[in-house]
Amino acid sequence: MTGADLRAAMAGLVVVAVGLFGEVGWPLIYLGAGLLMTVVTVSVSADKQFEIRFFEVLWWTVIGWALLAALVASGGALASKTTLASWGGLCVIWAVVARAGSRGRRLVSVFLVSGAVVVGAMAAASVFGAPRLITNHNLSVALIVAASPLASDIFRRPWLGRAAVALMLIPVLVTGSRAGALAVLVVAISLWPPGRSRRWGVAVGGVGAIAAITWRVISQPESLAWHRWQIWGAVVESIGDRPWWGIGAAGMADAMGPYRIEHAAEVGRWGHVIGGAESMPLGLAARVGLPGLILAFAALVVWGYRSRRPAPATTATLAAMITMGLFHDFWSEPAVLWWWAAVLGLATLRRPESAGCHHGGPDFTRWSVALAAGGITAWALVQPAWAQWLWWHSEPSAGAVVTAVRSEPWFSQPMEWRVENLLAESRWTWAQASEALEWSRRNLEVQPGSARAWSRHGRVNARIVGEFGAWPATVERARRAFARATALEPRLPWHPYSQALMERSLGNLERALSLASHSVELEPAFVRGRLLVSRLELDRGHLHAARRALDRGLDSRDAGEPRAWTAYHRDLIRCPERQILALKRELE
Secondary structure (H helix, E strand, O other): OOHHHHHHHHHHHHHHHHHHHOOOOOOHHHHHHHHHHHHHHHHHHHOOOOOOOHHHHHHHHHHHHHHHHHHHHOOOHHHHHHHHHHHHHHHHHHHHHHOOOHHHHHHHHHHHHHHHHHHHHHHHHHOOOOOOOOOOHHHHHHHHHHHHHHHHHHOOOHHHHHHHHHHHHHHHHHHOOHHHHHHHHHHHHHHOOOOHHHHHHHHHHHHHHHHHHHHHHHHOOOHHHHHHHHHHHHHHHHHHHOOOOOOOOOOHHHHOHHHOEOOOOOOOOOOEOOOOOOOHHHHHHHHHHHHHHHHHHHHHHHHHHHOOOOOHHHHHHHHHHHHHHHHOOOOOOHHHHHHHHHHHHHHOOOOOOOHHHHOOOOHHHHHHHHHHHHHHHHHHHHHHHHHHHHHHOOOOOHHHHHHHHHHOOOOOHHHHHHHHHHHOOOOOOHHHHHHHHHHHHHHHHHOOOOHHHHHHHHHHHHHHHHHHOOOHHHHHHHHHHHHHHHHHOOOOOHHHHHHHHHHHHOOOHHHHHHHHHHHHHHOOOOHHHHHHHHHHHHHOOOHHHHHHHHHHHHHHHOOOOOOOOOHHHHHHHOOOHHHHHHHHHHHO
């Protein structure tokens, strides 16, 4: 086995391991995958026969632009780091699979087809109550439809290959994925031999796909199916607001705060945050702006122009991937990105390397570059996974927080846990206040675009004001933090509500009432907001307004469960019973 084949085999193992077990074994699987990817990256960088192609240069330019976008957008540092690392892994996997020989390519094909069979079997079994390897059926479908057409190349007899593809695609229909049903249809059209039977097959398949989609919508309705147009509209709006740099490579859930979708008929009006663009072209444009999207499209065009005339299996695979990518956003899913990268590598024309590339410079230079590239890969993939593994497999404590943050200074989850843990204490000492302030400040440094981070920093300062005194600098820090959180998430009630509590403690009743009233305007079912309005009206001596606010809060609490019972809805109607009893006694 040549070095190129060995690299391709290692990349194939990484792809299948992350695709099959990345969700159940994360972050341990990503730790091992990161180590293997580091080895592959070092090997590629040190290979003087490795020639970079033009479309790969364009792809790396997209990642460079995404890095600039992440710096401009100032999103979550760790989220940007891991996202860009997964995009870089996509390029590496694509490149090493494309340069493998026939033996290496066949190994990768067997890995992918075998993995698709396992994913399909587990997805089908989950319908009957068996545990899932992958919680989201759309991720399973994305893996299956990309790898299934490869089975037609493994079997020598055409009818046997098509039968294998048909069997592998059955679990896609069982999951009820609408985009998956369309992907099955385009795979069938691409692989079906031309003639009258193909026309009949297309007609029957179209009717079957429509029936499957109709059954899925009727039997298992979900809000996303009905609000996809609104999501696309909100994403387009965000692209229009930031066409050059986008929102950065970090998670969309934080950056898309101003573009939440309204559910007027639900208990929570603004409970649906846009965590994904539901379309890969829109998702890329939202993250890196229109220049990044244009560069990526140019890379695909150049790749298609330089590749050979596609075989039916290649056409089927690309059509299925395009179908899934039009209706789902996989840019934050390394399992899908790396799987698809391996498939695209198999579809890339393998040509002999040019003679000029055999002079790769001095060994010292090549190995310096190789070690630097390997170090960057380990820093981007291994270090976060190691810190997450340490945190998840230790008893949460102040010492565990320090250990995890030392392992990955951009890891915000331990910081958030420690601050929330301190905020839950009934009384603070000066040492606890100082620790909470320090962790909330460090959390802001790594998540400057997170509304929750700003709100948490504001709550810490407000707690210090309430327990230790209203120093002007502390009050100003709290107000500035709450204002920033409200600007990042203008449709959520928690931020003005938290500031209203602090203003009431300072004796600013009018300002507190304005903020509390604004919070219930945003979410009319916000029970704690109604109780605060009632308390402020009572403090001002307006008994009728206080009773009205209390009654509306009780009506919201007793309204019953919404159709989609989520943490957002539970937080809206959550309220301390003692506050209600105290208000009732004072209003009698």
